[in-house]
Amino acid sequence: MSDRIEFRFSGSGGQGLILAGIILADAAAIYENKNAVQTQSYGPEARGGSSKSEVIISNDPIEYPKATKVNYMVSLTQEAFNKYINDVKDDGIVIVDKELVTDFSKAKGKLYVLDMVKSAREELGKLLGLNIISLGVLVEISGIVSHDSIEKALMKRVPKGFEDYNKKALEIGFRLAKEVKKG
Amino acid sequence: MSKNIKLMQGNEAVAEGAVIAGCDFFAGYPITPSSEVAEILSSKLPKIGKVFLQMEDEIAAMGAILGAALGGAKTITATSGPGMSLKQENIGYASMCEIPCVIVNVMRGGPSTGLPTLPAQGDVMQAKWGTHGDHAVIAITPSSVNESLYETIRAFNLAIKYRTPVVILTDEIIGHMREKVVIPDKSEVEVIDVKLPDVPPEKYNPYNYTSGKVTPLAPMGEGYRYHVTGLIHGETGFPSQKTDIIQNAQNWLIDKIYKNIKDIEKFEEFQTDDADILIVAYGSTSRSARQAISMARAAGIKVGMFRPITIWPFPDEQISNLSKKIKKILVVEMNMGQVILEVQRTACGSKVYGLHIVNGEPITPDNILAKIKEVSEN
Numbered sequence: 001m002s003d004r005i006e007f008r009f010s011g012s013g014g015q016g017l018i019l020a021g022i023i024l025a026d027a028a029a030i031y032e033n034k035n036a037v038q039t040q041s042y043g044p045e046a047r048g049g050s051s052k053s054e055v056i057i058s059n060d061p062i063e064y065p066k067a068t069k070v071n072y073m074v075s076l077t078q079e080a081f082n083k084y085i086n087d088v089k090d091d092g093i094v095i096v097d098k099e100l101v102t103d104f105s106k107a108k109g110k111l112y113v114l115d116m117v118k119s120a121r122e123e124l125g126k127l128l129g130l131n132i133i134s135l136g137v138l139v140e141i142s143g144i145v146s147h148d149s150i151e152k153a154l155m156k157r158v159p160k161g162f163e164d165y166n167k168k169a170l171e172i173g174f175r176l177a178k179e180v181k182k183g
Numbered sequence: 184m185s186k187n188i189k190l191m192q193g194n195e196a197v198a199e200g201a202v203i204a205g206c207d208f209f210a211g212y213p214i215t216p217s218s219e220v221a222e223i224l225s226s227k228l229p230k231i232g233k234v235f236l237q238m239e240d241e242i243a244a245m246g247a248i249l250g251a252a253l254g255g256a257k258t259i260t261a262t263s264g265p266g267m268s269l270k271q272e273n274i275g276y277a278s279m280c281e282i283p284c285v286i287v288n289v290m291r292g293g294p295s296t297g298l299p300t301l302p303a304q305g306d307v308m309q310a311k312w313g314t315h316g317d318h319a320v321i322a323i324t325p326s327s328v329n330e331s332l333y334e335t336i337r338a339f340n341l342a343i344k345y346r347t348p349v350v351i352l353t354d355e356i357i358g359h360m361r362e363k364v365v366i367p368d369k370s371e372v373e374v375i376d377v378k379l380p381d382v383p384p385e386k387y388n389p390y391n392y393t394s395g396k397v398t399p400l401a402p403m404g405e406g407y408r409y410h411v412t413g414l415i416h417g418e419t420g421f422p423s424q425k426t427d428i429i430q431n432a433q434n435w436l437i438d439k440i441y442k443n444i445k446d447i448e449k450f451e452e453f454q455t456d457d458a459d460i461l462i463v464a465y466g467s468t469s470r471s472a473r474q475a476i477s478m479a480r481a482a483g484i485k486v487g488m489f490r491p492i493t494i495w496p497f498p499d500e501q502i503s504n505l506s507k508k509i510k511k512i513l514v515v516e517m518n519m520g521q522v523i524l525e526v527q528r529t530a531c532g533s534k535v536y537g538l539h540i541v542n543g544e545p546i547t548p549d550n551i552l553a554k555i556k557e558v559s560e561n
Binding site: 022025026029030035036037038039040041042043044062063064065066068 | 188189190215299300301356359360361362363467470471473474477545547548549
């Protein structure tokens with residue numbers, strides 16, 4: 001249990017956060033031969049509502065599969081930020097988008113506020129891929145898996161014809177994280 | 184990498200296990216949180232020349248798999264609580280007519296439509312008593328994605344061997360969670376196939392209540408002609424109201440399961456040797472319990488766990504034996520108290536405590552640790 005690390009992607013149904021969690025778990029479990037468990041939680045609606053996708057990564061067997069003491073959390077809506085911030089550890093890291101989360105009255109842990117939406121709009125031309133940008137940010141900040149592993153796991157799950165688009169999104173995430181780490 | 188290792192969901196593992204077990208036929212009606220079983224089999228089965236059928240509702244799906252099984256197919260359906268309720272009439276028909284089939288119930292919060300996307304373990308008693316009349320059933324509660332795959336294969340084998348419905352009782356957590364699985368080759372697992380009877384059609388009786396052996400179910404269309412009815416029937420399959428036949432038929436439905444319990448039972452004991460408190464937990468809840476046990480032991484409280492994998496028939500003997508040496512038993516389940524009733528029945532001399540949390544969230548290791556401390560001081 002000692003090296004158990006808990007990740008949580010949170011936002012609204014349809015943002016692709018469950019997929020982001022699956023890709024992270026796949027990178028750790030298959031390409032880095034660690035133990036990884038991915039779970040999800042969402043409401044009965046097909047779109048909207050708060051949803052979260054959690055990944056536990058450890059070198060030991062993982063028993064309880066859900067996150068309770070979150071080391072890293074991504075929030076892509078204000079509602080999800082408010083709803084899910086409580087479980088973040090005091091020394092945990094919270095990654096949010098500058099336009100999507102603006103009220104930090106409930107903030108906990110170390111906060112990184114990044115221009116993910118703005119970069120998606122300017123460099124990808126649309127918001128599709130925001131989940132992958134946030135995945136890139138998370139991987140770069142946590143260092144939990146290598147760039148190579150996450151890219152392999154990503155390529156496995158991306159529909160044909162969208163490989164370059166997603167690779168670009170991932171790299172935007174890496175870059176934003178590097179910038180914010182420096183700054 | 185040489186081994187076929189994949190990150191997959193519990194529901195996907197059930198589908199994968201069904202294919203390895205030689206499943207010929209799925210019929211169902213999709214329902215959260217089981218839909219992935221149908222979705223994945225709809226893609227896999229037709230590609231290997233097998234049948235996927237979406238029916239108009241759950242009871243029709245249950246009827247479809249029974250028809251297919253009478254035709255010699257290995258069959259499965261998947262659903263959740265509301266669908267399981269609708270299937271009950273035909274599950275009784277499967278018990279009475281001794282038709283092998285596998286029924287997956289990925290448990291969600293109930294009653295009624297309840298909590299479609301949230302976990303619970305409220306259907307344990309339903310798995311046993313959901314349909315009316317005296318009958319026995321086999322039900323299995325996997326606690327990981329890997330176990331979901333292997334237990335599905337075992338469920339098919341038990342269904343064929345004992346001509347009975349077998350329920351795979353997972354829950355939303357196990358069904359939706361993704362973990363690493365080593366997918367076995369067909370040659371690495373035991374698979375029991377549908378067999379023709381070893382007597383010619385003119386000598387075949389579809390039922391045998393007294394020999395103690397399960398008669399193979401002859402696939403329709405192979406020349407074996409027999410009657411199938413939900414009425415109590417004699418060994419030829421035709422209805423009867425003779426007292427001795429009724430009693431024999433009733434005994435048989437129970438005996439064929441309970442007299443073979445050694446073959447059907449499966450469980451895991453975890454750190455029970457020196458335990459002062461025994462946790463009984465199954466499915467996803469057993470994972471929380473295992474973590475709580477490590478935490479409790481670190482705090483100096485000796486706790487162990489008994490985890491039924493086959494939950495029906497209930498492991499009476501094991502609980503009874505453990506209760507002779509461990510004087511406090513704590514049952515942890517995501518319902519208001521179901522398996523605890525079985526533990527109270529079988530644990531003689533131990534004090535039985537329960538932790539029953541039903542709030543849409545899984546029971547956490549912290550929840551269990553707090554209860555362990557309470558029980559320990561009691």
